[in-house]
Amino acid sequence: MNEESNTHSIAERIPVTQELDDEVDFSPFFDYLQSAQGHEIASRVLSLVEDIKKAALDKNFSHARFNRGLEAGVLVVAIVVIAGLSIIGKLNSTVGILLGSVVGYFFGRNK
Secondary structure (H helix, E strand, O other): OHHHHHHHHHHHHOOOOOOOOOOOOOHHHHHHHHOHHHHHHHHHHHHHHHHHHHHHHHHHHHHHHHHHHHHHHHHHHHHHHHHHHHHHOOOOHHHHHHHHHHHHHHHHOOO
16 A cells, blocks of 8 residues: 555655647748758758768669679679580589579569
8 A cells, every 4th residue: 555655655756847739830941941040051961961972872783783783793703604505515404403593583673
């Protein structure tokens, strides 16, 4: 019983500072953004966001270029291996299926 009364009395002593239905007035913030200093800050924030966006696009372009180069390299290696094995007469169906699977994996993994 003593614990319940302590818990209840603590809950009664906690002050409620703000109702949930109160609205926040943003008009001073918008007034500041319309001033010269606020406009400068907003411009800098937007340029920072644009720089981050450009860096992400450059990174994605670099990654895509690497993947295309890797796919081309695998295709060239597979063609050279198939040509070399067929010239010396060692190309069989198992090797053909294996090389075809590797090439198919590299071309189909991003789709």
